[in-house]
Amino acid sequence: MxxxxxxxxxxxxxxxxxxxxxxxGSSNLHRAQAVQQNLLLHLFSVKxxxxxxxxxxxxxxxxxxxxTFFILVVTGILLMFYYHPSVPQAYAxxxxxxxxxxxxxxxxxxxxxxxxxxxxxxxxxxxKVFYRGAYRPPRQFNWVIGVFLLLLTLLLxxxxxxxxxxxxxxxxxxxxxxxxxxxxxxGDKMRFLLLGGHEVNANALLRFYxxxxxxxxxxxxxxxxxxxxxxxxxxxxxxxxxxS
Amino acid sequence: MSDEPKERAELQSDVRxxxxxxxxxxxxxxxxxxxxxxARVMTYPTALLKFIVVLQVAFLALVWWSLTVxxxxxxxxxxxxxxxxxxxxWYFLGLQDLLHYxxxxxxxxxxxxxxxxxxxxxPYFNINIEGRSIWAKPAHRPWVMAAVPLFTVLIFLLFxxxxxxxxxxxxPAVDRFLDLFVPIVPTLLVGGAxxxxxxxxxxxxxxxxxxxxxxxxxxxxxxxxxxxxxVLTAVGTFFRGPGWSWVLPWRSY
Ligand code: HEM
Numbered sequence: 498m499x500x501x502x503x504x505x506x507x508x509x510x511x512x513x514x515x516x517x518x519x520x521x522g523s524s525n526l527h528r529a530q531a532v533q534q535n536l537l538l539h540l541f542s543v544k545x546x547x548x549x550x551x552x553x554x555x556x557x558x559x560x561x562x563x564x565t566f567f568i569l570v571v572t573g574i575l576l577m578f579y580y581h582p583s584v585p586q587a588y589a590x591x592x593x594x595x596x597x598x599x600x601x602x603x604x605x606x607x608x609x610x611x612x613x614x615x616x617x618x619x620x621x622x623x624x625k626v627f628y629r630g631a632y633r634p635p636r637q638f639n640w641v642i643g644v645f646l647l648l649l650t651l652l653l654x655x656x657x658x659x660x661x662x663x664x665x666x667x668x669x670x671x672x673x674x675x676x677x678x679x680x681x682x683x684g685d686k687m688r689f690l691l692l693g694g695h696e697v698n699a700n701a702l703l704r705f706y707x708x709x710x711x712x713x714x715x716x717x718x719x720x721x722x723x724x725x726x727x728x729x730x731x732x733x734x735x736x737x738x739x740x741s
Numbered sequence: 742m743s744d745e746p747k748e749r750a751e752l753q754s755d756v757r758x759x760x761x762x763x764x765x766x767x768x769x770x771x772x773x774x775x776x777x778x779x780a781r782v783m784t785y786p787t788a789l790l791k792f793i794v795v796l797q798v799a800f801l802a803l804v805w806w807s808l809t810v811x812x813x814x815x816x817x818x819x820x821x822x823x824x825x826x827x828x829x830x831w832y833f834l835g836l837q838d839l840l841h842y843x844x845x846x847x848x849x850x851x852x853x854x855x856x857x858x859x860x861x862x863x864p865y866f867n868i869n870i871e872g873r874s875i876w877a878k879p880a881h882r883p884w885v886m887a888a889v890p891l892f893t894v895l896i897f898l899l900f901x902x903x904x905x906x907x908x909x910x911x912x913p914a915v916d917r918f919l920d921l922f923v924p925i926v927p928t929l930l931v932g933g934a935x936x937x938x939x940x941x942x943x944x945x946x947x948x949x950x951x952x953x954x955x956x957x958x959x960x961x962x963x964x965x966x967x968x969x970x971x972v973l974t975a976v977g978t979f980f981r982g983p984g985w986s987w988v989l990p991w992r993s994y
Contacts, residue, residue, distance in 0.1 A: 542784060602812075605812050632864040637864035644857065668827035669830055741840050
């Protein structure tokens with residue numbers, strides 16, 4: 498039995514077919530079904546212009562942004578196993594990651610650097626989309642969704658910044674939240690709502706934790722879903738006309 | 742160019758299959774319609790595999806980065822000890838640098854609000870959609886030529902006036918000089934390139950000149966924004982020290 502026939506036997510088994518529905522076979526029909534009949538993949542069209550898959554139009558910046566987001570979700574869930582959003586335990590947990598947890602430093606590094614990379618890549622993706630004119634109709638609304646994704650990315654990163662509860666995070670968030678005071682009329686109220694108090698304190702840590710680990714990621718997943726679905730609805734990725 | 746009709750009507754007249762259907766294809770606005778004869782590949786497995794390769798590259802790069810550089814961790818948060826300078830995360834340092842020049846109402850609320858609003862409305866302006874070169878209409882030429890220096894002076898005054906009205910007399914002369922002239926550098930660069938592009942012909946044999954000459958207004962505005970963003974962020978990250986004074990990044994303070 499070769500590896501190939503082995504795979505085919507698995508893909509033809511009753512169990513596999515009950516899960517993935519499209520059975521063995523590599524005809525275009527099967528491959529189309531593999532996309533259509535999969536909850537996640539069916540956001541995308543079955544076929545894609547081969548020019549859109551080249552490096553030149555996108556520099557793969559959207560795909561890279563998505564990659565960092567995946568890495569952040571996985572490392573973030575692992576970090577949640579070791580983290581308590583309370584003062585001063587949060588900081589002690591950072592020290593535990595450093596000295597007690599196996600590969601704790603690596604885990605924290607990966608989450609931290611992936612977060613920085615995601616912010617950078619989302620900006621770069623936005624500029625790339627702009628410079629190749631991919632915001633033009635019919636893609637206007639996907640651009641708008643993109644702007645909100647950028648804001649969500651910044652908020653995710655910003656709320657995560659407080660969680661280590663060290664001097665760096667505390668004062669960075671203090672500087673940021675003081676800006677909210679300048680908003681006319683409701684600035685102080687907004688700041689109070691965000692921090693759960695007049696200062697960055699234990700309540701703020703808890704609020705940032707809930708935002709960072711539940712509300713903002715869910716919002717990001719939802720918007721990324723719409724973003725990808727709109728790519729299909731807007732006629733696939735934009736590639737410039739061929740010069741004839 | 743100008744006598745090309747702005748819209749074209751196409752008739753689908755197979756009445757048995759479709760009711761009558763008229764499509765208006767606005768010039769240069771619907772890329773989707775024109776590229777349908779392109780070669781296509783299957784999403785599964787070709788595109789999916791490509792994404793997995795991209796994911797692997799990102800993952801390997803980040804693993805390498807995480808193995809070589811440790812995330813910072815300072816002492817436990819202490820509300821009684823304000824570090825000097827207290828800095829926001831790097832992607833907000835452009836904003837924090839603006840806070841050095843303008844009151845929070847302007848730097849923290851008005852400017853970011855305008856930037857977000859401007860980003861959102863980009864695809865809803867015809868001038869952005871058509872993307873015609875800023876030099877396409879000879880009648881507009883003098884206006885553009887005049888607008889660039891005007892805008893430069895405006896940006897200069899914008900940063901200079903708060904310096905002079907509630908200027909920080911305690912800062913050394915070098916700091917005040919840099920505060921005055923660094924924020925204008927991106928405007929000078931991009932404005933200079935814009936004026937330079939007026940001398941190039943869109944038919945020029947040199948690809949770079951041809952490229953620069955064909956750029957629309959939206960290109961110049963976005964590029965100005967991007968350079969300003971990069972410069973302010975870099976200044977805030979590397980060149981600001983205690984009391985938001987200018988420092989050299991390799992000197993410790
Ligand atoms: C969490 C952040 C984001 C993710 C994960 C993401 C992901 C993607 C991906 C994978 C694509 C496919 C093509 C490509 O790689 O360029 C794409 C396309 C696109 N993105 Fe994003 N994006 C994000 C943020 C943004 C932002 C900030 C904007 C603009 C403000 C934007 C606007 C667009 C548009 C208009 C397209 C369609 C381009 C076309 O049709 O060729 N996205 N996005």
